[in-house]
Amino acid sequence: xxxxxxxxxxxxxxxxxxxxxxxxxxxxxxxxxxxxxxxxxxxxxxxxxxxxxxxxxxxxxxxxxxxxxxxxxxxxxxxxxxxxxxxxxxxxxxxxxxxxxxxxxxxxxxxxxxxxxxxxxxxxxxxxxxxxxxxxxxxxxxxxxxxxxxxxxxxxxxxxxxxxxxxxxxxxxxxxxxxxxxxxxxxxxxxxxxxxxxxxxxxxxxxxxxxxxxxxxxxxxxxxxxxxxxxxxxxxxxxxxxxxxxxxxxxxxxxxxxxxxxxxxxxxxxxxxxxxxxxxxxxxxxxxxxxxxxxxxxxxxxxxxxxxxxxxxxxxxxxxxxxxxxxxxxxxxxxxxxxxxxxxxxxxxxxxxxxxxxxxxxxxxxxxxxxxxxx
Amino acid sequence: xxxxxxxxxxxxxxxxxxxxxxxxxxxxxxxxxxxxxxxxxxxxxxxxxxxxxxxxxxxxxxxxxxxxxxxxxxxxxxxxxxxxxxxxxxxxxxxxxxxxxxxxxxxxxxxxxxxxxxxxxxxxxxxxxxxxxxxxxxxxxxxxxxxxxxxxxxxxxxxxxxxxxxxxxxxxxxxxxxxxxxxxxxxxxxxxxxxxxxxxxxxxxxxxxxxxxxxxxxxxxxxxxxxxxxxxxxxxxxxxxxxx
Numbered sequence: 229x230x231x232x233x234x235x236x237x238x239x240x241x242x243x244x245x246x247x248x249x250x251x252x253x254x255x256x257x258x259x260x261x262x263x264x265x266x267x268x269x270x271x272x273x274x275x276x277x278x279x280x281x282x283x284x285x286x287x288x289x290x291x292x293x294x295x296x297x298x299x300x301x302x303x304x305x306x307x308x309x310x311x312x313x314x315x316x317x318x319x320x321x322x323x324x325x326x327x328x329x330x331x332x333x334x335x336x337x338x339x340x341x342x343x344x345x346x347x348x349x350x351x352x353x354x355x356x357x358x359x360x361x362x363x364x365x366x367x368x369x370x371x372x373x374x375x376x377x378x379x380x381x382x383x384x385x386x387x388x389x390x391x392x393x394x395x396x397x398x399x400x401x402x403x404x405x406x407x408x409x410x411x412x413x414x415x416x417x418x419x420x421x422x423x424x425x426x427x428x429x430x431x432x433x434x435x436x437x438x439x440x441x442x443x444x445x446x447x448x449x450x451x452x453x454x455x456x457x458x459x460x461x462x463x464x465x466x467x468x469x470x471x472x473x474x475x476x477x478x479x480x481x482x483x484x485x486x487x488x489x490x491x492x493x494x495x496x497x498x499x500x501x502x503x504x505x506x507x508x509x510x511x512x513x514x515x516x517x518x519x520x521x522x523x524x525x526x527x528x529x530x531x532x533x534x535x536x537x538x539x540x541x542x543x544x545x546x547x548x549x550x551x552x553x554x555x556x557x558x559x560x561x562x563x564x565x566x567x568x569x570x571x572x573x574x575x576x577x578x579x580x581x582x583x584x585x586x587x588x589x590x591x592x593x594x595x596x597x598x599x600x601x602x603x
Numbered sequence: 604x605x606x607x608x609x610x611x612x613x614x615x616x617x618x619x620x621x622x623x624x625x626x627x628x629x630x631x632x633x634x635x636x637x638x639x640x641x642x643x644x645x646x647x648x649x650x651x652x653x654x655x656x657x658x659x660x661x662x663x664x665x666x667x668x669x670x671x672x673x674x675x676x677x678x679x680x681x682x683x684x685x686x687x688x689x690x691x692x693x694x695x696x697x698x699x700x701x702x703x704x705x706x707x708x709x710x711x712x713x714x715x716x717x718x719x720x721x722x723x724x725x726x727x728x729x730x731x732x733x734x735x736x737x738x739x740x741x742x743x744x745x746x747x748x749x750x751x752x753x754x755x756x757x758x759x760x761x762x763x764x765x766x767x768x769x770x771x772x773x774x775x776x777x778x779x780x781x782x783x784x785x786x787x788x789x790x791x792x793x794x795x796x797x798x799x800x801x802x803x804x805x806x807x808x809x810x811x812x813x814x815x816x817x818x819x820x821x822x823x824x825x826x827x828x829x830x831x832x833x834x835x836x837x838x839x840x841x842x843x844x845x846x847x
Contacts, residue, residue, distance in 0.1 A: 267689075267692065267693075269689070391711055392710075392711065393713075394705055394708075394711075394712075394713055395710065395711075397694075398702050400692070401688060401689075401692050401694065401699070401702070402683065402687070402688045402702070404652070404657045404681075404683055404687065405681060405683055405702070405754075407655075407656060407657050408655045408656070408657065408676070408679065408681040408706075409676070409705055409706030410676045410677075410706055410709075411705075411706075411710070452693065455693060456693050456694070456695070456738040457693055457694070458692075458693045458694055460693075461693050
């Protein structure tokens with residue numbers, strides 16, 4: 229199946245439509261909430277939470293014996309929340325730093341989850357096959373009710389975010405100050421964290437425990453490159469996330485055996501790399517271009533200043549001087565001279581150069597001009 | 604004597620086992636411009652943060668104009684240390700100043716035209732109106748400090764707590780800030796500043812508290828800013844010449 233065939237199928241094929249819609253919604257909600265996680269410097273929290281969800285899935289299966297995704301995800305939610313509160317507990321109650329607490333809980337819960345999974349696989353229960361799909365996710369198992377669930381949580385999340393936008397924003401920027409204004413920061417904090425956990429749990433079926441944190445971080449990191457406004461960033465992250473979901477599904481569906489979760493994550497990574505390089509204000513490319521341009525401008529100014537220095541010694545500022553003289557100056561190249569002529573700062577006559585009136589004045593005011601530009 | 608703006612009773616704060624503040628009793632009269640001085644680790648910032656309820660004290664109580672702090676929050680504004688936030692946060696100078704209005708707005712309600720106008724006025728007062736749309740990471744250290752000051756000004760409080768507002772700012776900004784603080788005092792406000800530069804205490808402030816885990820002394824600068832108290836606070840023989 230190639231891409232055009234896929235696009236046709238999205239509109240006609242029920243299964244593919246469900247999966248595409250599911251991954252798009254998932255990408256949007258994780259991108260949105262991921263912005264908050266990134267700005268709170270809690271990028272790794274998502275990784276810890278998703279890994280912490282694994283034992284919950286296994287335990288839910290052991291208790292109910294059913295493979296109904298809602299039941300399993302409820303288990304994931306509970307153990308994800310338990311993991312989160314343990315992390316917080318460790319950070320506040322001990323001297324351990326947050327990265328240590330995150331790493332500890334992540335590996336502890338994941339290890340326990342893997343143990344339970346292998347235990348389940350040894351059971352003589354035909355139903356047990358396929359639980360390991362939660363490790364890397366399997367978008368193909370998404371059904372309409374899953375998508376509805378995602379849509380409901382996303383809607384709830386949107387409503388809460390819009391309602392408490394002001395509170396979210398100020399807590400993200402300056403938590404201590406928020407407290408002094410009389411806001412209960414704990415409530416805002418719990419609200420944000422709960423939604424992050426919810427979004428992660430929703431994504432486990434599609435993207436899986438191991439790769440889930442990329443869904444949170446990648447769209448947010450990409451979005452941050454394009455804007456200096458929080459609302460635009462959250463919006464862009466949602467768009468990037470949704471497109472990662474759609475493109476990822478499209479690619480994996482059109483190339484038969486590619487599993488969807490990793491492809492979605494890779495597409496999100498492409499967004500990140502593209503943004504890092506091509507963002508106009510923060511991107512590497514334009515930064516480098518600006519850097520080179522600045523250097524050139526400075527070289528030009530320095531050469532002009534050097535010429536001004538020579539011209540000053542004469543009463544007539546337009547008195548011609550030998551080009552040879554300029555060879556003593558390091559910054560001088562034929563190119564800079566040509567540019568100075570183009571700017572009408574310098575006139576050339578054979579082997580001689582002279583400053584124009586404009587050039588002389590510009591050179592005299594170079595330093596003062598730079599100061600005013602700085603301010 | 605004036606009203607007592609801030610009264611601290613038996614305040615004791617500890618992070619682990621060792622107390623950072625021990626049994627602080629403090630009365631700050633209304634309308635003073637007060638410096639809190641003391642060596643590193645003396646608990647200056649901790650004192651402010653405990654008064655403001657950011658840190659939970661082990662014992663002690665704080666009252667603002669005779670009532671518990673929790674009921675008087677609206678009267679108090681806070682300028683945290685500049686380094687306490689991430690200045691790469693995606694927001695503008697005006698937006699940060701607007702945050703000062705969030706307290707009076709309360710939950711959910713968004714700032715409107717009235718709040719925007721007040722914020723623009725505060726920006727103008729600190730000389731930063733031209734930078735209102737600037738992303739905050741593109742401001743210099745001194746400009747960031749002024750933005751924090753404007754955010755507190757917009758709260759229109761009676762009492763201002765400031766944590767090292769002169770840290771890392773150039774001479775021009777320092778003068779601009781101290782002039783604003785003096786204006787606040789003139790308007791009858793009480794301003795409490797964690798301060799590091801002992802040389803400028805007599806010039807800038809009229810009230811001073813010496814702190815080193817315990818309160819060493821508190822009172823008018825002209826009465827108690829002397830070598831004796833400085834030595835008691837800093838533990839070494841201190842000599843400053845106070846211009847009369």
